[in-house]
Amino acid sequence: NAGVTQTPKFQVLKTGQSMTLQCAQDMNHNSMYWYRQDPGMGLRLIYYSASEGTTDKGEVPNGYNVSRLNKREFSLRLESAAPSQTSVYFCASSGLTGGRTEAFFGQGTRLTVV
Amino acid sequence: AQSVTQLGSHVSVSEGALVLLRCNYSSSVPPYLFWYVQYPNQGLQLLLKYTTGATLVKGINGFEAEFKKSETSFHLTKPSAHMSDAAEYFCAVTVTTSGTYKYIFGTGTRLKVLA
Numbered sequence: 691n692a693g694v695t696q697t698p699k700f701q702v703l704k705t706g707q708s709m710t711l712q713c714a715q716d717m718n719h720n721s722m723y724w725y726r727q728d729p730g731m732g733l734r735l736i737y738y739s740a741s742e743g744t745t746d747k748g749e750v751p752n753g754y755n756v757s758r759l760n761k762r763e764f765s766l767r768l769e770s771a772a773p774s775q776t777s778v779y780f781c782a783s784s785g786l787t788g789g790r791t792e793a794f795f796g797q798g799t800r801l802t803v804v
Numbered sequence: 805a806q807s808v809t810q811l812g813s814h815v816s817v818s819e820g821a822l823v824l825l826r827c828n829y830s831s832s833v834p835p836y837l838f839w840y841v842q843y844p845n846q847g848l849q850l851l852l853k854y855t856t857g858a859t860l861v862k863g864i865n866g867f868e869a870e871f872k873k874s875e876t877s878f879h880l881t882k883p884s885a886h887m888s889d890a891a892e893y894f895c896a897v898t899v900t901t902s903g904t905y906k907y908i909f910g911t912g913t914r915l916k917v918l919a
Contacts, residue, residue, distance in 0.1 A: 732909045
């Protein structure tokens with residue numbers, strides 16, 4: 691019962707470096723999401739994908755790009771990392787029957803940009 | 805725009821005491837509401853959800869929440885706190901944009917349980 695799997699779990703980047711956070715779900719969900727979590731700010735939506743082939747910006751998309759590679763996988767890319775992107779990143783997925791179903795979350799990626 | 809507000813970023817209770825975590829929502833349509841729990845260094849886990857029907861919703865680990873439309877609230881309660889309840893709790897609502905759905909979270913409440 692893997693659910694939502696994120697890799698890596700931890701990462702340290704230097705300012706200006708790039709990296710891709712990977713996310714895969716095995717629940718046959720249509721919708722996938724990327725959030726960042728910062729102290730006192732809860733979870734803020736970066737990008738989401740309602741179905742394979744579609745992506746939409748969330749609340750804080752600047753500095754990020756996403757790819758919905760197939761129904762299972764949804765990656766988040768930082769092209770040029772900045773210290774302000776130090777955060778914990780969560781991927782989630784949902785079956786979303788009219789918004790009534792819950793989202794399932796991965797274990798998170800803790801990213802530090804120095 | 806639909807949103808949720810959690811009152812109190814930190815709440816402390818004694819073991820065995822009542823737990824009350826507050827969540828108010830703003831929505832022009834009937835909302836779908838959720839409570840999640842996050843233990844240290846882990847992802848979020850669903851506690852309970854309200855979609856339609858019964859306004860008193862029971863969840864895991866003895867938690868429950870009551871949907872009160874007149875007060876636009878969805879507060880989370882547990883009659884008797886246990887040390888293992890120490891965690892961060894998030895209220896969330898689903899929002900529709902052009903037929904697609906996304907989850908909007910509150911800023912969270914960190915619960916501390918005192919021995």
